[in-house]
Amino acid sequence: MSRGIKVFLAVAGTLILLLAGWFFVISPQLEERDRLALELIEEEGELEKEELRLIELDNLSHEEIAGAEELFEKLSLEIPKKLEESILFSDINTAHEESGVILDQLSIDSDSRESVSDGEAFMVTLSGSGSLDNFKSFVNALQSMPRLFVVDYISLDSLSEGGYSFIVEGDVFVRNSSE
Amino acid sequence: MSNPRVNLIPSDIIIAERLKKGKAAASTAASVLAAVIIGFITFLFVDNSIERAKVDKVKAEVEAVKQAQAEYSDFAYYQLENKAFENFKEEVTADEVNWSEFLGLLTSSIPGDSQIYSFDVEVDDELVLDEDSLEADEELEEPTEKEFVFNAVISTPDLPSLREWEETLAGLEDHGFNRVTFSESVNNDGVYHTSIQLYFNDGLLWKRFSDE
Numbered sequence: 188m189s190r191g192i193k194v195f196l197a198v199a200g201t202l203i204l205l206l207a208g209w210f211f212v213i214s215p216q217l218e219e220r221d222r223l224a225l226e227l228i229e230e231e232g233e234l235e236k237e238e239l240r241l242i243e244l245d246n247l248s249h250e251e252i253a254g255a256e257e258l259f260e261k262l263s264l265e266i267p268k269k270l271e272e273s274i275l276f277s278d279i280n281t282a283h284e285e286s287g288v289i290l291d292q293l294s295i296d297s298d299s300r301e302s303v304s305d306g307e308a309f310m311v312t313l314s315g316s317g318s319l320d321n322f323k324s325f326v327n328a329l330q331s332m333p334r335l336f337v338v339d340y341i342s343l344d345s346l347s348e349g350g351y352s353f354i355v356e357g358d359v360f361v362r363n364s365s366e
Numbered sequence: 367m368s369n370p371r372v373n374l375i376p377s378d379i380i381i382a383e384r385l386k387k388g389k390a391a392a393s394t395a396a397s398v399l400a401a402v403i404i405g406f407i408t409f410l411f412v413d414n415s416i417e418r419a420k421v422d423k424v425k426a427e428v429e430a431v432k433q434a435q436a437e438y439s440d441f442a443y444y445q446l447e448n449k450a451f452e453n454f455k456e457e458v459t460a461d462e463v464n465w466s467e468f469l470g471l472l473t474s475s476i477p478g479d480s481q482i483y484s485f486d487v488e489v490d491d492e493l494v495l496d497e498d499s500l501e502a503d504e505e506l507e508e509p510t511e512k513e514f515v516f517n518a519v520i521s522t523p524d525l526p527s528l529r530e531w532e533e534t535l536a537g538l539e540d541h542g543f544n545r546v547t548f549s550e551s552v553n554n555d556g557v558y559h560t561s562i563q564l565y566f567n568d569g570l571l572w573k574r575f576s577d578e
Contacts, residue, residue, distance in 0.1 A: 201396070208403060216410040223417040230424040237431040244438040255444040262451035304457050305450070319473065319482065327466035335455060337462050343485040345521070351482075362454055 265335040266362045270297060270309060275334055275359060279313070282328035288317030288353070295359070306362035311336070313355045316346060322353055334359055455575045463514075464572040471541060472564075475534045476520055483521040483559055487514070513544060516564040521557045528560075535564070542569025 272295060283290040292314040300307045317325065322343065329336050340356035373380075435442070473482065520526070528548050535546050549561035
């Protein structure tokens with residue numbers, strides 16, 4: 188074998204070895220190095236976030252912890268997990284008694300549910316009569332009940348004997364729990 | 367003047383010596399290159415394993431901090447649920463009107479000798495105005511995307527002064543009042559009934575939970 192061929196084979200072999208080394212050893216290791224560097228940054232960010240959260244939690248007073256629980260209970264009354272008609276009717280009765288209107292009809296159609304956000308809305312219809320001031324008080328009481336009540340229709344008609352007849356339609360809600 | 371010098375070593379020995387030196391240099395260079403490459407690869411492996419160990423350590427620390435947070439899991443649950451409740455309330459009350467306040471404003475804005483005869487409104491029945499209708503209506507100075515339309519019949523003992531009504535209703539501008547249209551005025555048993563349509567924009571909406 189001539190010397191030239193030997194040199195050529197040596198150079199070619201070295202190049203092939205270098206290329207194989209690059210593609211199968213060095214390049215994957217460099218990629219792994221970049222991936223690990225990125226993962227380290229992400230994990231350090233996560234650690235910082237969680238540590239701050241822990242400091243925040245450690246600094247909470249007992250009042251704040253109790254406050255969150257109380258707020259949860261209040262909100263659970265505003266938007267319970269079930270329709271709980273008896274409690275709702277009791278709230279509405281309190282509202283109408285305080286306002287002085289005469290309530291002729293109170294109905295809730297438990298089948299007429301409509302999906303909203305992560306819960307459902309049920310339509311409540313109320314009709315009755317009273318003075319305008321009484322009606323305003325009644326609507327105010329409805330909108331201030333422990334149970335969230337969103338009025339979306341009202342109708343007033345003056346009566347020949349004085350005062351107004353009214354119809355109020357609104358929604359009460361139940362919320363699907365994330366549990 | 368220097369003396370002449372002659373190399374008496376045979377040329378084939380000189381060539382063999384040069385080849386030997388060349389081979390030695392080549393093998394040295396190859397050894398150095400191989401050492402550099404092996405060193406670099408070793409460095410990469412070692413460095414990567416150090417980085418991996420760092421990542422594992424930080425992951426373990428994150429896990430430990432999360433374990434420490436578990437002591438407050440009830441609070442975290444309430445906080446998360448309360449936020450979800452607030453979002454829910456904000457969403458379902460997006461089109462809510464404070465009716466008692468609105469009726470109070472309305473009754474105080476119509477002339478003293480008039481009263482609401484009938485009133486009818488459905489909040490879902492808002493108008494969505496397109497650009498053409500906005501351009502066509504020059505009276506609408508600050509057009510909005512939504513308008514809520516209230517139909518009311520007002521009764522008055524005398525022929526109503528529409529100009530006076532327009533002026534008093536303009537006081538509701540802060541509550542989103544845009545304009546009013548009067549449909550008819552009918553004398554019925556000595557009482558004038560006037561149908562009016564009140565147009566309000568989003569300023570009317572209560573948004574009672576939006577800032578919580």
